[in-house]
Amino acid sequence: MIYVIWGIVFVAGIWLISTYNTLTALRLRIDNAWRQIDVQLKRRYDLIPNLIESVKGYMQFEQDTLQKVIDARSQAMVSKGIKEAASAQTALTQSLGQVFALMENYPDLKSNQNVLNLQEELTGTESRIAFARQYYNDLVTQYNTKQQVFPSNMIAGFFRFQPSELFSVPEAEKALPKVDLRLRS
Amino acid sequence: MVFFILVGWSVDYLYLGVFTPKGPTIPIATLSALAFSTIMTLTAYYGGADLVLASVGAEPLDGKIPEHRELHNVVTEMALASGCPMPKVCVVFDPAPNAFATGQDEKSSAICVTTGLLAILNRDETQGVVAHEMAHIRNHDTLVMLLVSVLLGGIALLADWAQRSCFSSRYTRRSRDGSALIAIPALLLVVLSPLISRLMALAVSRQREYMADATAVEFTRNPLGLAHALEKIRDAGLPFNKATRGTAHLFIVNPLRRRVNEREGGLADLLATHPPIDRRIRLLYQMAGLPSPAMPSSADAKFA
Numbered sequence: 001m002i003y004v005i006w007g008i009v010f011v012a013g014i015w016l017i018s019t020y021n022t023l024t025a026l027r028l029r030i031d032n033a034w035r036q037i038d039v040q041l042k043r044r045y046d047l048i049p050n051l052i053e054s055v056k057g058y059m060q061f062e063q064d065t066l067q068k069v070i071d072a073r074s075q076a077m078v079s080k081g082i083k084e085a086a087s088a089q090t091a092l093t094q095s096l097g098q099v100f101a102l103m104e105n106y107p108d109l110k111s112n113q114n115v116l117n118l119q120e121e122l123t124g125t126e127s128r129i130a131f132a133r134q135y136y137n138d139l140v141t142q143y144n145t146k147q148q149v150f151p152s153n154m155i156a157g158f159f160r161f162q163p164s165e166l167f168s169v170p171e172a173e174k175a176l177p178k179v180d181l182r183l184r185s
Numbered sequence: 186m187v188f189f190i191l192v193g194w195s196v197d198y199l200y201l202g203v204f205t206p207k208g209p210t211i212p213i214a215t216l217s218a219l220a221f222s223t224i225m226t227l228t229a230y231y232g233g234a235d236l237v238l239a240s241v242g243a244e245p246l247d248g249k250i251p252e253h254r255e256l257h258n259v260v261t262e263m264a265l266a267s268g269c270p271m272p273k274v275c276v277v278f279d280p281a282p283n284a285f286a287t288g289q290d291e292k293s294s295a296i297c298v299t300t301g302l303l304a305i306l307n308r309d310e311t312q313g314v315v316a317h318e319m320a321h322i323r324n325h326d327t328l329v330m331l332l333v334s335v336l337l338g339g340i341a342l343l344a345d346w347a348q349r350s351c352f353s354s355r356y357t358r359r360s361r362d363g364s365a366l367i368a369i370p371a372l373l374l375v376v377l378s379p380l381i382s383r384l385m386a387l388a389v390s391r392q393r394e395y396m397a398d399a400t401a402v403e404f405t406r407n408p409l410g411l412a413h414a415l416e417k418i419r420d421a422g423l424p425f426n427k428a429t430r431g432t433a434h435l436f437i438v439n440p441l442r443r444r445v446n447e448r449e450g451g452l453a454d455l456l457a458t459h460p461p462i463d464r465r466i467r468l469l470y471q472m473a474g475l476p477s478p479a480m481p482s483s484a485d486a487k488f489a
Contacts, residue, residue, distance in 0.1 A: 029268075036265070117251065123308075124258035131266040134406070139268070 019155045026143040030164050033136040037167075040129045051121055055114050133167045140164045195347075195371035221339055237287045243275035243297045252303045259312045260296060263319040266404040272296050272322060281423035282306070285436045286318035287327055294322045305421060306414050313401060313411030317437055320400035326393045333386045341379040390458045398465055402472055412469035416478075419462045438462060 075088045144163045147156040246253040257274055264271045272288065273295040282302035288294030296318045303311065321327065402408045418438050425436070439459045467477045 033268070040265075113251075117254075120251065120255055120258065124255075124262070127258075127262045128265055131262045131404075135266055135268055138403075 015151075016155060019152045020159060023143070023146060023152065023156060023159075023161050026139065026146065027161070027164070030136070030139050030143055033132070033139050037129065037132045037136060040125070040132045044125045044129065047125065048122065051118055055118050137166050140166050195374045221342075238275060238295060238297065241277055241285075241297065242279075243277050243295075246274055246276055252300075255308060256298060256303060256311065256315075259308065259315050260319075263312065263315050263404055266316070267319050267323050269294070269319065269323050272319075274298075276300060276303075279425060280304075281425040282418045282421050283425045283436050283438060284314050284318055286321045288322065289328065290325070291322060294327075296322075299425070301421070301423065302418070305417050309407060309410040310414035310417065312405055313407065313414045314437055316401035316404040317397050317411060319404060320397040321393075324393070324396060324400060326397065329393060330386075330390060333389050337379075337382050337386050340382045344375050344378045347375045387458055391460045394459050395465070395468070398469065399472075402469070408469045408472040409475075412466050412473070415462055415466050415469070419466075 072088070072091045072094075075091065146152050147161055147163055246257055248254065253276065256276070260274050261271060269291045272286070272291075275295060275297040277297055277299045279299045280301040281299060282305055284296070284298045284302055286294060286296045296315065298311075298314070302314065306314065398411065401411055405411070415438070436459075439457070463480050466480075470477050
């Protein structure tokens with residue numbers, strides 16, 4: 001009979017220890033998850049301005065070349081007299097040649113592809129932040145549930161575990177943003 | 186595990202007369218079966234993942250290709266959502282759309298996606314597929330299926346050995362100690378055990394697939410992403426040639442061209458490693474709270 005009692009005490013002790021450990025581990029993982037959100041925010045802060053600068057750089061490069069072509073073409077249009085026209089046409093041919101050389105030397109230099117890359121990186125960065133917050137909320141829900149559900153709420157109350165706060169968003173940021181794609185002229 | 190122990194116990198009871206007054210008191214067959222299967226489990230556990238990746242022809246990502254960059258971003262997002270460390274990401278150059286996950290635990294896991302899948306799916310759908318694979322990793326499905334298959338092998342060996350020793354002279358002497366009422370079901374258990382354990386392994390595989398689908402929705406909170414991905418993969422219908430029967434259960438959609446996986450109903454339900462893909466799509470639409478879409482194949486009424 002005494003062995004049965006000792007057996008019950010032993011099993012109860014194991015359950016108590018494992019519940020306490022689970023609650024503690026969850027609390028620490030929640031702290032970690034909160035900091036992981038900060039990691040993603042910092043990544044966005046560091047990465048995005050540099051990406052935008054690099055894309056602007058590419059577009060500027062192409063813009064100069066294209067501008068020369070456009071200028072040469074309009075020059076060719078307005079020139080009068082054969083000599084002037086000939087030299088304007090030569091200038092146009094030359095600048096077009098520059099464009100073709102550009103395309104051959106830098107086959108990746110398509111501003112469209114760079115903009116697509118920038119879009120993908122922006123989407124990825126924002127998604128990472130969102131998923132990090134989602135994970136944090138999931139952990140907090142798990143932790144709070146464990147504190148309130150029947151067997152473990154006794155342990156939680158005894159050792160004074162506090163519920164954690166979910167990640168919340170201020171009202172202003174919940175509004176639907178307006179997308180304006182008009183070109184500024 | 187219980188089934189395995191039951192088989193070992195049956196062998197002990199029938200052939201060694203263990204639980205009767207005159208036989209030995211230690212259940213030798215059960216213990217040796219357990220020891221044997223433990224050794225096999227540990228051996229396969231530490232070997233497995235790299236072998237699978239090599240057999241399929243997996244290659245690391247190429248940073249210059251936009252789809253590969255997108256895949257890397259998608260896997261990172263799913264690692265964040267699941268709380269797992271970032272797995273190794275590989276690509277297989279094959280037109281058949283499919284994906285799988287391997288690895289003994291979270292820290293040494295790998296996800297592999299075919300270029301066929303990257304070509305036909307958009308970002309949300311790829312994310313659904315990757316979430317499904319991440320779910321397999323987080324739920325330790327590779328470990329579960331490994332244990333199941335090792336136990337399967339162990340049971341087959343044990344039953345084989347038991348049947349062979351059936352015709353030795355020891356049997357006729359000791360059989361008088363046991364009672365016939367227990368002996369007949371025990372005998373049936375030993376003979377049918379390879380078949381029963383194979384069916385159990387397939388059932389486990391199917392249930393883990395449903396669980397991975399549900400966990401994927403838990404990660405992405407977007408059931409339609411995975412649903413549309415499964416629809417597109419089903420419509421593509423290409424078998425993946427480098428998969429073998431041993432690795433087939435690791436893929437998101439069964440890679441082998443076997444008729445049983447495309448049908449629903451009695452026999453197909455028992456013998457398929459993956460659940461019927463139409464049912465998976467229907468369940469995902471239900472999770473989204475939408476009515477089921479029009480299906481190209483059979484009986485909608487059964488699951489309405």
